[in-house]
Amino acid sequence: MTNPQDISKAPQQGLAHRMSVSASPTTTFSPPSSFGRPNCQQGLPKQLKPFNTKDIKILLLENVNQSGKDILTGQGYQVEAHKGSLPEDELIEKIRDVHVIGIRSKTKLNEKVLREAKNLLVVGCFCIGTNQVDLEFAAHHGIAVFNSPFANSRSVAELVIAEIITLARQLGDRSNEMHKGAWNKVSNKCWEIRGKTLGIVGYGHIGSQLSVLAEAMGMSVIYYDVVSLMALGSAQQVPTLKDLLSQADFVTLHVPELPETKDMMSATQFEQMKEGAYLINASRGTVVDLPALINAMRSGKVAGAAVDVYPAEPRGNGDYFNNSLNGWEEDIRSLNNIILTPHIGGSTEEAQRAIGIEVADALVRYINQGITLSSVNMPKLNMRSLTLDEPNHARVSSLTCTSLTATTATDASQIVFIHQNVPGVLRKFNDILGSHNVDRQMSDSRGDVAYVMADVKDVETSDLEEIYDSLETLSSRILTRVLY
Ligand SMILES: NC(=O)C1=CN([C@@H]2O[C@H](COP(=O)(O)OP(=O)(O)OC[C@H]3O[C@@H](n4cnc5c(N)ncnc54)[C@H](O)[C@@H]3O)[C@@H](O)[C@H]2O)C=CC1
Numbered sequence: 001m002t003n004p005q006d007i008s009k010a011p012q013q014g015l016a017h018r019m020s021v022s023a024s025p026t027t028t029f030s031p032p033s034s035f036g037r038p039n040c041q042q043g044l045p046k047q048l049k050p051f052n053t054k055d056i057k058i059l060l061l062e063n064v065n066q067s068g069k070d071i072l073t074g075q076g077y078q079v080e081a082h083k084g085s086l087p088e089d090e091l092i093e094k095i096r097d098v099h100v101i102g103i104r105s106k107t108k109l110n111e112k113v114l115r116e117a118k119n120l121l122v123v124g125c126f127c128i129g130t131n132q133v134d135l136e137f138a139a140h141h142g143i144a145v146f147n148s149p150f151a152n153s154r155s156v157a158e159l160v161i162a163e164i165i166t167l168a169r170q171l172g173d174r175s176n177e178m179h180k181g182a183w184n185k186v187s188n189k190c191w192e193i194r195g196k197t198l199g200i201v202g203y204g205h206i207g208s209q210l211s212v213l214a215e216a217m218g219m220s221v222i223y224y225d226v227v228s229l230m231a232l233g234s235a236q237q238v239p240t241l242k243d244l245l246s247q248a249d250f251v252t253l254h255v256p257e258l259p260e261t262k263d264m265m266s267a268t269q270f271e272q273m274k275e276g277a278y279l280i281n282a283s284r285g286t287v288v289d290l291p292a293l294i295n296a297m298r299s300g301k302v303a304g305a306a307v308d309v310y311p312a313e314p315r316g317n318g319d320y321f322n323n324s325l326n327g328w329e330e331d332i333r334s335l336n337n338i339i340l341t342p343h344i345g346g347s348t349e350e351a352q353r354a355i356g357i358e359v360a361d362a363l364v365r366y367i368n369q370g371i372t373l374s375s376v377n378m379p380k381l382n383m384r385s386l387t388l389d390e391p392n393h394a395r396v397s398s399l400t401c402t403s404l405t406a407t408t409a410t411d412a413s414q415i416v417f418i419h420q421n422v423p424g425v426l427r428k429f430n431d432i433l434g435s436h437n438v439d440r441q442m443s444d445s446r447g448d449v450a451y452v453m454a455d456v457k458d459v460e461t462s463d464l465e466e467i468y469d470s471l472e473t474l475s476s477r478i479l480t481r482v483l484y
């Protein structure tokens with residue numbers, strides 16, 4: 001096993017001493033010795049960076065689970081981890097230097113921040129939602145984004161089940177009263193949930209899982225979604241949100257943050273709800289107009305609510321949460337029968353451990369081998385055989401976590417070229433590679449960004465550098481990487 005080499009200092013050694021970097025305890029990825037110009041922001045100074053695993057700098061924010069950190073440090077990457085998110089100016093300062101950033105739902109990677117991320121190759125969202133990242137800007141600048149699409153779905157669904165009963169029985173209020181020494185035994189407006197109708201808005205991973213659990217407890221389930229989706233059990237899709245609101249005793253929201261879902265529940269929609277119905281929001285804070293919810297609760301139209309997500313959330317634990325953060329005039333905390341939780345829908349040991357593994361594995365596969373299979377903003381490509389690799393992760397999870405591991409099936413050098421999806425690029429790409437032994441090649445596009453990978457056999461480092469330099473001159477180029 002050779003020590004990783006800094007190619008910018010000793011490029012001639014890259015091929016002769018093929019890298020087999022310290023084997024990760026969790027993966028069998030082909031570790032790269034590689035070079036590329038991760039500085040993909042057009043117009044910015046070029047920067048040659050070696051990508052030996054120990055040179056990869058990773059910034060993890062928002063308390064990413066140890067399972068993920070272990071995988072990343074196991075690869076030899078430099079990992080800096082923070083418990084909370086960072087103020088934007090600090091984030092900008094730090095993101096300039098790193099190749100990889102791992103975040104959860106709070107850190108906003110908007111255009112302003114990403115523009116500064118001159119070395120950034122990839123973003124790992126250690127959560128489901130990716131609304132906090134400007135995905136298009138990232139793709140256009142060669143930054144792949146990965147998430148964990150369903151590892152915390154069950155946790156959210158279980159929380160919602162707990163909240164349905166808690167609201168129906170006013171458990172929050174009774175508990176608060178007891179904490180203050182007040183015995184208040186009431187049955188007025190406390191209900192069983194058996195036979196009641198649950199209206200699910202957004203029948204995706206979470207909504208459909210919830211549907212099954214709710215039916216098991218004797219509820220009738222209706223759902224509204226913008227696409228026609230197969231009903232699980234006896235659930236029924238309704239054609240409009242209004243239909244759902246007029247029939248549901250409990251309304252629960254499971255849509256992503258999108259322009260179309262902003263204030264999806266506002267004064268008009270609260271009016272359309274049944275008298276004394278309940279609202280649960282564990283999706284995104286922007287989906288509910290909270291002042292309108294407060295009015296609906298004060299008028300008695302809405303008998304209770306559970307809110308897990310807010311338009312503006314504190315940066316980390318210990319930070320004060322109050323109205324001024326969101327600019328509401330009325331204090332949501334003064335209402336009866338309202339459960340307020342600090343965005344904990346996906347916060348279980350099981351979910352966080354599974355997310356840590358899934359996203360860290362995706363990052364390793366991308367960094368080391370350019371595999372974009374589960375990316376949310378890049379064409380999905382892989383040229384390596386993937387194997388299900390359970391034992392590697394037994395250490396971090398005894399649950400159902402399996403991991404797709406890329407095997408080192410080739411001794412070829414790999415060229416990764418992210419480019420604008422315009423006519424003629426593949427011809428130019430193949431002209432550049434033409435005189436070499438191209439073992440395998442794959443390409444795909446997603447909108448106006450395209451991705452091509454090629455395995456090239458029996459090439460000298462000097463040839464790879466020439467290929468690299470030639471690709472860099474193409475006007476369509478977004479990012480070139482050479483992994484070997
Ligand atoms: N509170 C928490 O800790 C967590 C919150 N979330 C949030 O929950 C959201 C939903 O998660 P998943 O179920 O995994 O997403 P998903 O993508 O599997 O399902 C979302 C569903 O919403 C539907 N949809 C989109 N726009 C809609 C609209 N305007 N009207 C009606 N339906 C619409 C989609 O067609 C899809 O079926 C995530 O995007 C995330 O923001 C996710 C995990 C944890």
Ligand SMILES: O=C(O)C(=O)COP(=O)(O)O
Pocket residue numbers: 104105106126127128129130152343344345346347
């Ligand atoms: O997975 C999601 O989208 C969530 O909202 C959970 O976010 P978190 O990882 O708890 O910040």
